[in-house]
Every structure is written in C-alpha cells, then in structure tokens.
Amino acid sequence: MYGLARRLGSFILVGGVATAVQYLLLIVLVELFGVFAVTASAVAYGGAAVVSYLLNFHVTFHGRAGHRQALPRFIVVVAIGLGVNTLSFALLLLFLPYVFAQVGATLVTLVSNYLLHQYWIYRPSA
Template sequence: MPERVNKLFSRAARFAAVGGIATAIQYVFLVLLVEVAGTFEIFASALSFTLSALVNYLLNYYLTFGGSVAHRQSLPRFTVVAVVGLAINTLCFSLALTLLPYLLAQVIATLVTLVSNFLLHQFWIYREPEWNP
C-alpha cells in the first residue's frame, strides 16, 4: 500500500480513537447532567457536546494531526466545525428524542456527525499547506 494511503489510514484510526475518547466524555457528562443534575435532555446533550469538543480539539491537534498547523489557523476552523457539529447533534438529538430514550437518541446524533467531522478535520481544519497524508 502506498505510504500516503498508510498515513491516511493511520490518521483515520487515531481520529477514531480520539473521537471515542471525546464521545465517552460526552456521554458521561450527558448522563451526569440528566440523571444527577436533572438537566433538560436537549440542553444536557448540547452542553456535553461542547465540553467534549475541547478535548476533541486538543487530542486531535497533538495526536492525530501532529500539531503541524498553528492554532491561529486550526482553532477558528475547528470552532466553525464544532458549531456546525453542535447544530447537527442538537437537531438530530431533538428529532430522535421524540421517538427514543435520550441515550439512544444521542447514539443516533453521534453517528450522523461522524463522517462529516472527519472530512472537515482532515481537509480543512488540519490541512497542511501541501497536504501529504
């Protein structure tokens, strides 16, 4: 397999691992906010998504994409993608919540945003000036 393809698959694997960590953090906060704090489910989902986004950014910046792009370039782009992701997450969660328990609704919302997030991270947020996966 060519080196570029290997690098892309390696990056995708690290991205998935970071996403798993961020998602676990999101779900822990979601459950704590709903079950312990009694927070409204949609607000709890949005807040937990936002909190996990910070972890996602830092881990992806340093581990997945190697910090090769300055924060002044990647952070504003990540913020735009996070806001778009928050909107997608909240919309999907709200719709799914009408039919499903909140944890299953969150699973649906999480799955819907996965592919678009990777593509936006890879080709826009952390894109190196001369992209070389």
C-alpha cells in the same frame, strides 16, 4: 496511504475518547443535575469538543497547522456539528430514550466531522 490509515485510526480513537466524555457528561447532567436532555446534549457536545480538539491537534494531526489556523476552523466545525447534533438529538428524542437518541445523533455527525477535520481544520494553508 499508510499515513492516511494511521490518521483515520487515531481520529477514531480520539473520537471514542471524546464521545465517552460526551456521554458521561450527558448522563451526569441529566441524571444527577436534572438538566433538560437537549440542553445537556449540547453542553456535553461542547465539553467533548475541547477534548477532541486537543487530542486531534496533538495526536492525530500533529499540529501540522498551528493553533492560530486550526482553532478558528475547529470552532466553525464545532458550531456546525453542534447544530447537527442538537437537531438530530431533538428529533430522535421524540421516538427514543435520550441515550439512544444521542447514539443516533453521534452517528449522524461522524462522517461530516471527519471530513472537515481531515481536509480543512488541520491542513496547513497553501
């Protein structure tokens, strides 16, 4: 139970760092470069995914599964998360300013991403 609680805490911390990277990229792309908000959100999600993978692999799950196994799984989860994030963001953007729409999209993807990370990406094959 302690190991699960520690992993969850680490996952949340890593998620916070990756989310900060995502929001920073989103704001920079929209405000400084004039990128369309939905496109900027998708690009920022991809950048945050790289940070998330590296930190979760090395810190949260200690590479229990090697890169050969974890990376392809992670790419599938990122693709799913990107779809959920982008769709949620685009829908929320109809009603909210882009930063608030991103907050809602982030909350929508949080639970599914954790479950996929915990029980599929970093779990060693049987």
